[in-house]
Amino acid sequence: MDIQKLQRFNSAYVGDFPFLKDLVSEWAQTRPLEGIRILHNIPLTRETMLKLEPLYLGGADVTVTHLDLPGLEPKPECVNLLEEAGATLELNHRRISGTFDIALDCCAQVPAMENVRIERGYVELTQSGTPVYSNLETDLPIYSLDLSKLKCLEGMFGTGEACVRALKQFVTPDLKDRKIVLFGYGKVGRGIARYLSAEGANLTVVDIRDDYLESAASAGFSALRSTRSPELLDAINGSYAVIFATGFSGLLQSLFSPSEINDDVLLVNMGADDEFGDDYPPERVVANKAPLNFLLDSPTTMFFIDPIFTAHNRCCENILSGGTQGFSALPAELDLPLVNAWSQRYGIDVSDIYF
Ligand SMILES: NC(=O)c1ccc[n+]([C@@H]2O[C@H](COP(=O)([O-])OP(=O)(O)OC[C@H]3O[C@@H](n4cnc5c(N)ncnc54)[C@H](O)[C@@H]3O)[C@@H](O)[C@H]2O)c1
Structure with a gap:
């Protein structure tokens, strides 16, 4: 994987994403994911490319796929870039096979992949994955980002x-x-x-x-x-x-x-x-x-999705350090501290998320 190609592509992105930028600097130094095999299944968009960068720089061996939903296509420029950079990319879920340490998932599609085995843990990004993951029979840690105030912010x-x-x-x-x-x-x-x-x-x-x-x-x-x-x-x-x-x-x-x-x-x-x-x-x-917003070049503006993307990645560290057994919410240290940091940075009142 030619990480510099991805970095050049990402450097042209217009938008503010301080949380992922901090993660890039930190993980490029500490390499907490050295050799960790990650299966990454969320919609493949321009913003997702920014989320992938710290995973690669953290040392992970990433297999990238795209959320399988009716009408939802991956952004062609992202597919092209990943192919040119030599990333491991497989858009057809039926063709994905092998053993991975961590699934960074959306809509609980990884447990449905017959030829995939996950050994360390799962992180689920959205509400629609909750029914499957909350009933998955495993002692591995499963973090549901839907169970957080950070997700209300998104x-x-x-x-x-x-x-x-x-x-x-x-x-x-x-x-x-x-x-x-x-x-x-x-x-x-x-x-x-x-x-x-x-x-x-x-x-x-x-x-x-x-x-x-x-x-x-x-x-x-x-x-x-x-x-x-x-x-x-x-x-x-x-x-x-x-x-x-x-x-x-x-x-x-x-x-x-x-x-x-x-x-x-x-x-x-x-x-x-x-x-x-x-x-x-x-x-x-x-x-x-x-989902209608996925027709947009930016389905969710980076400004809003930066903290939850960062939390999705950061949960890898919780999994590698043992994690909580079974299904649980986003770890507390990744929830309100990120909400408050976002609110303070931009001076935006987020009291409406506490419903
Ligand atoms: N398009 C996007 O970018 C995007 C982003 C985040 C989440 N999502 C998806 O949006 C959906 C909703 O997510 P959420 O986080 O708001 O979930 P949520 O659980 O916070 O809210 C769902 C709401 O639907 C209501 N509901 C449930 N069954 C209903 C029914 N039969 N009739 C009417 N209302 C019903 C619930 O009471 C609740 O108020 C999920 O599929 C989630 O994955 C999409």
């Missing part, structure tokens, strides 16, 4: 901003007074609501949790329970777009069939699953069911 700021940026770039430049139904008022949903309301959209929030529906109502949004009801169907059919951010696979199909939803209602995915179900063909959904 969702409520980064993903929300990215969703609205993508809607404006690919769907409509003017969101003012548009009726939008939003499924899910968790980390990602609240972020989307925050940025959509700043655009003047007219929002209806749908969730299964009464306390979340109450907080949506007190934030000034209409709120409806996620159940098969005439009110919900009317809200959907009276809307410009319906956005999904629940992590619940096949949710729309479980409530309404495609024939019940008006053809002119845009269906948008922001979750990391197919939240529509097989009854809804990919072409019925904007971006063929891919």
Whole structure:
């Protein structure tokens, strides 16, 4: 692997990422991952290239792949660069085989790889991986970054901003007074609501949790329970777009069939699953069911995703030092200290993430 090629590519990146930069300087000196075999499975984007650099400089033997989701393509310039640099890259999950020390995973796809064995531990990046990893029978450490306030920071700021940026770039430049139904008022949903309301959209929030529906109502949004009801169907059919951010696979199909939803209602995915179900063909959904922000050159701005990418990498050290057995949250020393450092560095009030 020609690390200098990757470094030249990364040096052209425009954006601020102090946490990963610190990791690069530190790990280039200390080499804590010398010879450690890492299987890296997250969406392959320009930002991911910045995340890979400290892993290589830390001495890791990295196999890079790309998150396997409908409609989600790796960024071609990243694939080309990694190939030119001689990185170990395999985009087809079925062709990945062998023994690795650590899986840096997203959506719990590594445990489903039949010919892959992980010997030291797993780090899961997102909510959609939680059901699999929390039930995985292993004594190896598994860190779920979803169980952290740091992940709220990404969702409520980064993903929300990215969703609205993508809607404006690919769907409509003017969101003012548009009726939008939003499924899910968790980390990602609240972020989307925050940025959509700043655009003047007219929002209806749908969730299964009464306390979340109450907080949506007190934030000034209409709120409806996620159940098969005439009110919900009317809200959907009276809307410009319906956005999904629940992590619940096949949710729309479980409530309404495609024939019940008006053809002119845009269906948008922001979750990391197919939240529509097989009854809804990919072409019925904007971006063929891919999370909409992944159409952007920067699916989540580095400014927002830098701390969580850093934490994902840093968990390797926790695993190598023995780690906690089984499924657990992001280690505390990587959670609030990073949230606070980010908030102080940029002078941004993050109190909304404590819900
Ligand atoms: N597009 C991106 O860049 C991006 C970034 C981070 C996370 N994600 C994905 O977004 C999805 C949501 O993640 P999150 O972190 O907000 O999760 P979360 O657990 O914080 O929130 C999910 C919300 O959905 C609600 N919900 C669950 N089942 C529901 C149902 N049947 N109907 C309506 N609401 C329901 C929950 O009550 C909760 O409020 C996941 O798939 C996650 O992996 C995407």
